[in-house]
Amino acid sequence: MRLDHVRRLSGPNVYLSRPVAIARLDLQGLTGHETTDHPGFAERLVEALAGLRTHHCSAGRPGGLLDAMARGTYFGHVTEHVTLELSGLIGREVFFGRTVRAGGPAEYDVILECPRDEPSGSPVVEQLITLALRVVNGALAGRVPDPSADLAPIAAAHEEERLGVSTSALARAARRRGVPVRRVGGLNLLRLGYGRYRRTVWAAMTDGTSAIGMEVAGDKRLAHRLLADAGVPVPEGRVAASPAEALDVLHEIGGPVVVKPLAGHQGENVHIELATAPEVVAAFASAAGEEGEVLVESYIPGRDYRVLVVGGRVVAAAELTAACVTGDGTATIAELVARVNADPARGEGHDRPLTRLALGATELALLARQGHGPRSVPGGGERVWLRRNANLSTGGTSRDVTDGVHAEVADLCVRAAATVGMDVCGIDLRLPDIGSPPPADRGAAGILEVNAAPGLRMHLAPHEGTGRDVAGDIIGLMYPAGTPSRVPVVSVTGTNGKTTTVRMIAHMLELDGRRTGMTSTEGVYVGRQLVHVSDASGPRSAEMVLGDRSVEAAVLETARGGIVRRGLGYDRADVAVVTNITRDHLGVDGTEALEDLVDIKALVAEEIRRGGHLVLNAEDPAAAGLAGRPTVQGRSPVLRYFAIAAGAPVLVEHLRDGGLGYYVQHGWLTEARGDRRTRILPADEVAGSFGGHAVHVVANALAAAAAARALDVPVDVVARALRTFDPHLRNPGRGCVYQVGANPVLVDYAHNPAAVAAMGAFVGRRWGTGGAGGVAAVTLPGDRSDELVGETARALAGTFGRVVVYEDEDLRGRRSGEMTRLIVQGLREGRPDVRAHPAGDLKGALASALDIAEPGEPVLLLYEKLQPVVELLETLGAEPGTPEPGAAASGVEAGGRSSSTVTDSSASTTIPSSQ
Structure with missing residues (x-):
C-alpha cells in the first residue's frame, strides 16, 4: 500500500462536526485482497498492537475489529484502525474513523478524526498514517512489527504542538458554554466568540489584562514597592547590583534571605533560606543574569500557597510542596526520582498536570546540603528535598485548600491583585496557615510575588x-452570564442564486442598522466595504468575517467546493438558506450524482443551532427534502419555505400545519403563517427583477426576505431593501444590463443547465424573444463534465438561435479548443439550426455578438471572471441599462402602495402581475 496524499477539513464537515484528515491510499498489489487471504496476518497485527482487541468497529462492541478481520475486510479499513490505535498510544485521543472507496478500484479514502485544536499544518496525522502502513505491511510480510521506536518522535512532536494544560482547559470551558473557539496557528492563543463579541486569551492572560499590570508583575522590585505602599505585607529587602551589595542586604536585614532574579519566572534561579556569605555570593552569580541585579529579601517561614484571583474574587487556592522524594530504605534517590517520573501525570514543561523531577545542578547542590547524592539511600519515610522553591514547574505538587481560605487572607489577595491592576492574577504568599487570619507580626506572613498569566494546572x-473549574471562572469573566458570544450568522448554499441571495440579505441587515460582514464569490465585505478580493465562498473567508470585531451580523456564501475541501468556517449558524440543488459540479471532488451534491449541501442545514431557522425552496425537491433528514430534524429547526407559487404542494402543507411561508400572491411578495398574510412589496418592484420578468430574482428575494425576517428585520425594511437593490451597485455581474450602442447587453454568471434555462426564460419574457431571437456570447467552466457542458449548451439552444462561443483564459485542465467543441456540439444537439460562431476571446466574442444582433436585440454575455468584463464594457462606453419596466424609483413606493397585513385563508397559485 502507498499513501498518496493527506488533506484536512478544519471545521464541521460532511463526516463529522469536528476536524478530520482524509488520507488517500493506493492499495496497489492488495487491491481486492481481504484479511482472510493472508493467513496469520490478523494474529501478528494484534500481537504488535494489543489494543486493537478492544476496537468496536461497526459491531459497536469490543472485539468488532477482530470479527471483521476474521470474516475478511479490506486493508484500507485495517489501516484506519491501526492509525487510531497508534494515535491513542501517544495520548492523541480520537475515536472516529471511516474508510470509503475513492476513484479507481485501488483507491480508498481513510477519514480520521483530528483533535479540535491540532494545528492545521501539523505533520502528526500524516506521520501516524505512514507508520500504520509500515505496521500493516510488516504484518503482511510475516513479521510482528514493533512500532515503538518510530512512535517516540511522533509522540514528541504531538506533545510539542498540543495546547498547554491551561489553554486546553480554557478551550474546553468556552465550548461548554457554547462560545466558539479557534486556535491561532500553533500558539497557545485562542480566538473566542464571533464578530463584535470576539475575545482573545493566551493561556490565562485575557485581552482585558492590563499591560501596565503585566509590567508591574514582571518587575519584582516595582511590584513590592506598590504592594508595600498599599499596606500589603511583603518581605523586607532591596535590589543588589553586586555580590558585595547582596552581602550588605544580608547583614542589614539578617538571615536567612532569599535571592531571586528581578524578572524571573517559574521559580528559576530562586535561592531560598540562605544564611552564609558564600551561599549569598553563589546565589547572586546564579540569579543576576544579564541585568546584573538581584532582589535580596527576608525569608518568611511558613507554608507556600498560590491563590488565584479572577475578576476581583478568589476562585482557588493551593498549598504547594517543593519537589522531593520520600525514602523507603532500599531505593537510591536516583531510583526514587525515576519512580516518581513514571507517573503519566508528569511530563516536560507544562504539557501535563505535573512536571518531572530533575537532578540538575540546583538539585544536586541542595542534596549535598542535606548530606545526600543521587546514589544515597534515604531511610524509610525520610523526605529528601530536591528544590526549596515550591513551584510546579520545578517538580512541586499542589493540594487544594480553596474551601479553607480565611476571609482576611482572601481580602489580602484581592487587594494585591487590584494594586497591580490584574484581572487574572496568581498570588504567591507564605504564612503559617491559610485558614487563619494573617499574623500581625512583621515578617510572619507576606506576599512573595504577583503573577501575570498564572498557570492553572495546580488548581x-x-x-x-x-x-477547581478555574478555566470556567476565567471564561465567565470574559463572558458574564447573559453576555452573548456570537453575532447572528446566516449561511447560504445551493446551486444557483447564492450570491444574489447573500447580497440581498446583507443589504437588508445593513438597512436595519447592523454592521454586516459578507462573503461571496467576489470577495469579503465589511460594512459595505470590499476588504478582500477573491472567490470568498469558503471557510477562510467566513473566519475572516467572524474574526472582525466590528461585525454585528454575518452573511456567508457557502459553496460546495469549500465544504468538500476544508469544511465549514463556522459552527451553529442562526439561519441556513438552501436556494436549490441542481446538477452542477458532477464529476468534481468525487460527486457522481445529484444525491452526492445533496449530501454535501445538507451540511449547511445540519450545522445550525438548535431551534435555528432553516429556509428551503419548496419548489425544489432536493432542497425541500432536506427537512426530512434525521440530522436536520435533530436540530429542531424553524422551517421557512419559499416558493414563487402559493400552490406549491410542500408550501401548502406547511402552511396548513401553521408553518411560515414566503410566496407571491396576487402580485405581492407575501409572508404567511396560518391564516395570517403580510404583504411585503409588489413583485414587479423588486430591483433587478425587471418588473417581475426575472422570476429567479423574485425567488431569491423571497429566500432573502425569509432569512431577514428570521433575524427580526421589520417588513418595511425588507421592502425598502428589495426596492433599492440596484444590481449594478449591489449585485454586479448578476443580471446586469448595459446599453452598448443600439443593443442591451445582459451580463450574468449562469453556468449550468438550470441557470442558463432561467436566463433564457427571462430574456424571452423581458424582450419578447423566442425561437431564433436573441444572441448569446458564452463560455462555460472547464472543470465540468462533458455531459454537463453538453446539457448546459442544449439549454442555451432552447432560447438563443445565434451563439458566439469563446474560451476563458483559465482552461481548468482542458486543452485549447476543447470547450468550444463541446459547447458547439451541445448547441447543435439541442437545435440543429442554431448558428454557432467560435471566437478566440472575450473581446472578440462580444464584438461578434453585437455584429450579429439586430438593433435593439438583447445580447446575453456569460463570463467566468467579472473584472475583464467590466473593463471591456468601459472601453466600449457601455452605460447601465434603462429603468426596468414597472419598477418604482429607488426607495419610493409605487402608486402609494405599502406593506400591509391581511387575513386571507386562500392558497391560490399566483405569479408576479407582470408575467
Whole structure:
C-alpha cells in the first residue's frame, strides 16, 4: 500500500462536526485482497498492537475489529484502525474513523478524526498514517512489527504542538458554554466568540489584562514597592547590583534571605533560606543574569500557597510542596526520582498536570546540603528535598485548600491583585496557615510575588484535593452570564442564486442598522466595504468575517467546493438558506450524482443551532427534502419555505400545519403563517427583477426576505431593501444590463443547465424573444463534465438561435479548443439550426455578438471572471441599462402602495402581475 496524499477539513464537515484528515491510499498489489487471504496476518497485527482487541468497529462492541478481520475486510479499513490505535498510544485521543472507496478500484479514502485544536499544518496525522502502513505491511510480510521506536518522535512532536494544560482547559470551558473557539496557528492563543463579541486569551492572560499590570508583575522590585505602599505585607529587602551589595542586604536585614532574579519566572534561579556569605555570593552569580541585579529579601517561614484571583474574587487556592522524594530504605534517590517520573501525570514543561523531577545542578547542590547524592539511600519515610522553591514547574505538587481560605487572607489577595491592576492574577504568599487570619507580626506572613498569566494546572488537577473549574471562572469573566458570544450568522448554499441571495440579505441587515460582514464569490465585505478580493465562498473567508470585531451580523456564501475541501468556517449558524440543488459540479471532488451534491449541501442545514431557522425552496425537491433528514430534524429547526407559487404542494402543507411561508400572491411578495398574510412589496418592484420578468430574482428575494425576517428585520425594511437593490451597485455581474450602442447587453454568471434555462426564460419574457431571437456570447467552466457542458449548451439552444462561443483564459485542465467543441456540439444537439460562431476571446466574442444582433436585440454575455468584463464594457462606453419596466424609483413606493397585513385563508397559485 502507498499513501498518496493527506488533506484536512478544519471545521464541521460532511463526516463529522469536528476536524478530520482524509488520507488517500493506493492499495496497489492488495487491491481486492481481504484479511482472510493472508493467513496469520490478523494474529501478528494484534500481537504488535494489543489494543486493537478492544476496537468496536461497526459491531459497536469490543472485539468488532477482530470479527471483521476474521470474516475478511479490506486493508484500507485495517489501516484506519491501526492509525487510531497508534494515535491513542501517544495520548492523541480520537475515536472516529471511516474508510470509503475513492476513484479507481485501488483507491480508498481513510477519514480520521483530528483533535479540535491540532494545528492545521501539523505533520502528526500524516506521520501516524505512514507508520500504520509500515505496521500493516510488516504484518503482511510475516513479521510482528514493533512500532515503538518510530512512535517516540511522533509522540514528541504531538506533545510539542498540543495546547498547554491551561489553554486546553480554557478551550474546553468556552465550548461548554457554547462560545466558539479557534486556535491561532500553533500558539497557545485562542480566538473566542464571533464578530463584535470576539475575545482573545493566551493561556490565562485575557485581552482585558492590563499591560501596565503585566509590567508591574514582571518587575519584582516595582511590584513590592506598590504592594508595600498599599499596606500589603511583603518581605523586607532591596535590589543588589553586586555580590558585595547582596552581602550588605544580608547583614542589614539578617538571615536567612532569599535571592531571586528581578524578572524571573517559574521559580528559576530562586535561592531560598540562605544564611552564609558564600551561599549569598553563589546565589547572586546564579540569579543576576544579564541585568546584573538581584532582589535580596527576608525569608518568611511558613507554608507556600498560590491563590488565584479572577475578576476581583478568589476562585482557588493551593498549598504547594517543593519537589522531593520520600525514602523507603532500599531505593537510591536516583531510583526514587525515576519512580516518581513514571507517573503519566508528569511530563516536560507544562504539557501535563505535573512536571518531572530533575537532578540538575540546583538539585544536586541542595542534596549535598542535606548530606545526600543521587546514589544515597534515604531511610524509610525520610523526605529528601530536591528544590526549596515550591513551584510546579520545578517538580512541586499542589493540594487544594480553596474551601479553607480565611476571609482576611482572601481580602489580602484581592487587594494585591487590584494594586497591580490584574484581572487574572496568581498570588504567591507564605504564612503559617491559610485558614487563619494573617499574623500581625512583621515578617510572619507576606506576599512573595504577583503573577501575570498564572498557570492553572495546580488548581485544575491538584495532586491532592478537589480540582477547581478555574478555566470556567476565567471564561465567565470574559463572558458574564447573559453576555452573548456570537453575532447572528446566516449561511447560504445551493446551486444557483447564492450570491444574489447573500447580497440581498446583507443589504437588508445593513438597512436595519447592523454592521454586516459578507462573503461571496467576489470577495469579503465589511460594512459595505470590499476588504478582500477573491472567490470568498469558503471557510477562510467566513473566519475572516467572524474574526472582525466590528461585525454585528454575518452573511456567508457557502459553496460546495469549500465544504468538500476544508469544511465549514463556522459552527451553529442562526439561519441556513438552501436556494436549490441542481446538477452542477458532477464529476468534481468525487460527486457522481445529484444525491452526492445533496449530501454535501445538507451540511449547511445540519450545522445550525438548535431551534435555528432553516429556509428551503419548496419548489425544489432536493432542497425541500432536506427537512426530512434525521440530522436536520435533530436540530429542531424553524422551517421557512419559499416558493414563487402559493400552490406549491410542500408550501401548502406547511402552511396548513401553521408553518411560515414566503410566496407571491396576487402580485405581492407575501409572508404567511396560518391564516395570517403580510404583504411585503409588489413583485414587479423588486430591483433587478425587471418588473417581475426575472422570476429567479423574485425567488431569491423571497429566500432573502425569509432569512431577514428570521433575524427580526421589520417588513418595511425588507421592502425598502428589495426596492433599492440596484444590481449594478449591489449585485454586479448578476443580471446586469448595459446599453452598448443600439443593443442591451445582459451580463450574468449562469453556468449550468438550470441557470442558463432561467436566463433564457427571462430574456424571452423581458424582450419578447423566442425561437431564433436573441444572441448569446458564452463560455462555460472547464472543470465540468462533458455531459454537463453538453446539457448546459442544449439549454442555451432552447432560447438563443445565434451563439458566439469563446474560451476563458483559465482552461481548468482542458486543452485549447476543447470547450468550444463541446459547447458547439451541445448547441447543435439541442437545435440543429442554431448558428454557432467560435471566437478566440472575450473581446472578440462580444464584438461578434453585437455584429450579429439586430438593433435593439438583447445580447446575453456569460463570463467566468467579472473584472475583464467590466473593463471591456468601459472601453466600449457601455452605460447601465434603462429603468426596468414597472419598477418604482429607488426607495419610493409605487402608486402609494405599502406593506400591509391581511387575513386571507386562500392558497391560490399566483405569479408576479407582470408575467
